[in-house]
Amino acid sequence: MFRKLSICLSIIVLAAVCIMIIGCGGGESEAGTLQFYANGEDFVRQGFVSKDGWSIDFDHVYITLADINAYQTDPPYEPHSGDYIDGQVTVSLDKTYTVDLAEGGEDALPIAVDEVPDATAGHYNAISWKMVKAMSGPAAGHSLVMTGTAEKEGRVVEFTINIEEECGYSCGEYVGDERKGMVADGGTADLEMTFHFDHIFGDADTPLDDDLNLGAIGFGPFADTEDGGQVDINMTELHLGHVGEGHCHCLCE
Amino acid sequence: MCIKWKICTVIIFTVVLFLMLPMQAHAHGSKIEYVVDMMIEIVATYDSGEPMSGAQVVVYAPDDISTPWLTGICDDEGRYSFKPDTSMTGTYDVQVRQAGHGDIVHIPVGDGGTMSGSSGGYSTGQIALMSVCVIWGFIGTGLYFLRRKA
Numbered sequence: 442m443f444r445k446l447s448i449c450l451s452i453i454v455l456a457a458v459c460i461m462i463i464g465c466g467g468g469e470s471e472a473g474t475l476q477f478y479a480n481g482e483d484f485v486r487q488g489f490v491s492k493d494g495w496s497i498d499f500d501h502v503y504i505t506l507a508d509i510n511a512y513q514t515d516p517p518y519e520p521h522s523g524d525y526i527d528g529q530v531t532v533s534l535d536k537t538y539t540v541d542l543a544e545g546g547e548d549a550l551p552i553a554v555d556e557v558p559d560a561t562a563g564h565y566n567a568i569s570w571k572m573v574k575a576m577s578g579p580a581a582g583h584s585l586v587m588t589g590t591a592e593k594e595g596r597v598v599e600f601t602i603n604i605e606e607e608c609g610y611s612c613g614e615y616v617g618d619e620r621k622g623m624v625a626d627g628g629t630a631d632l633e634m635t636f637h638f639d640h641i642f643g644d645a646d647t648p649l650d651d652d653l654n655l656g657a658i659g660f661g662p663f664a665d666t667e668d669g670g671q672v673d674i675n676m677t678e679l680h681l682g683h684v685g686e687g688h689c690h691c692l693c694e
Numbered sequence: 695m696c697i698k699w700k701i702c703t704v705i706i707f708t709v710v711l712f713l714m715l716p717m718q719a720h721a722h723g724s725k726i727e728y729v730v731d732m733m734i735e736i737v738a739t740y741d742s743g744e745p746m747s748g749a750q751v752v753v754y755a756p757d758d759i760s761t762p763w764l765t766g767i768c769d770d771e772g773r774y775s776f777k778p779d780t781s782m783t784g785t786y787d788v789q790v791r792q793a794g795h796g797d798i799v800h801i802p803v804g805d806g807g808t809m810s811g812s813s814g815g816y817s818t819g820q821i822a823l824m825s826v827c828v829i830w831g832f833i834g835t836g837l838y839f840l841r842r843k844a
Contacts, residue, residue, distance in 0.1 A: 444841075447834065447837060450830065451830075451834070516800065517785075517798075517800045564759065613798070614798050616789055616791060616796035616797060616798050617791075617796075619760075620754070620759065620760055623759070623760055637794075639794075647793075652740065652741060652742050685796065686791055686794060686795055686796030686797075687796060687797065687798065688797060
């Protein structure tokens with residue numbers, strides 16, 4: 442009787458240990474949808490006045506994006522470090538996308554790029570992407586193409602600005618009115634790749650001695666360029682890519 | 695004699711088991727209590743070194759990282775201070791924004807307001823189950839020696 446009781450108790454304990462091991466082990470993880478957007482902000486959608494007084498309106502702003510990855514990082518990634526993003530969880534978009542940041546008019550929403558439908562739940566607090574040359578389409582051969590009209594003191598210039606530099610951006614957490622990238626089980630979250638075009642042309646609404654305008658090219662050099670001419674642009678120093686108001690480490694070549 | 699030896703073995707195992715449990719020592723003497731009351735101060739500046747005077751501050755607490763826990767404004771020197779709720783340990787995320795510029799910093803807060811260490815360890819349930827297994831191991835060993843020979 443005693444022996445049978447001992448055997449029964451041993452089996453119960455063994456079963457409990459097995460259940461614990463299974464509970465600690467794998468099993469299905471929670472997942473949701475993570476959406477990716479590109480945003481040229483009101484600078485692109487509504488136009489603005491450059492630091493040197495040119496009123497710029499964009500018809501199209503084609504940007505080609507590739508190697509888009511989102512990460513759950515702990516500790517949170519610091520873009521100022523310039524380090525490689527080491528994420529505990531990574532989701533990727535494996536295609537190359539050419540989007541028009543000026544699409545949809547003045548009140549348009551950020552441009553939807555793509556989504557990952559089975560992203561592991563958690564907080565995606567870092568993102569990286571590359572701006573690459575398009576292989577086809579309206580931006581073929583260029584990483585960034587801007588077309589539109591600029592006006593200053595009665596002079597009107599229809600412009601097409603082509604950028605061939607390819608850039609990589611490693612960014613921290615989105616900084617804005619609300620936090621982004623929090624994927625709940627069965628839920629949907631989004632991340633945004635933000636492009637600050639005032640960094641290229643400057644902004645007349647910002648003091649001219651502000652670092653933004655001191656580093657910007659303005660529009661004048663582009664207006665003074667004859668057909669086929671080029672303007673030297675250092676895309677690395679212009680820091681075009683952001684995450685909302687949050688920072689990215691940028692390297693262009 | 696053999697039975698007595700077996701009983702002694704069981705007793706020894708039981709005593710060893712209790713000795714492995716954490717004990718609290720009591721002694722005469724004085725007692726000093728202290729409280730660490732921590733304040734967190736941030737200083738926000740632009741890349742040029744200029745302070746982000748008047749910048750908007752939003753603090754997210756560890757228990758709800760999507761809802762603002764505290765909001766405020768930086769002073770003329772770009773400084774902002776707040777007292778974390780030390781009952782909520784984890785990372786406090788502090789976001790600062792002004793004129794299209796912004797950044798976010800992540801501040802760890804541990805028990806008693808001290809910096810926390812690394813995470814990890816077992817849950818309460820797992821500890822309880824492991825304890826049961828160890829205890830049963832000792833009991834089972836003792837019972838084995840007490841078994842009646844056929």
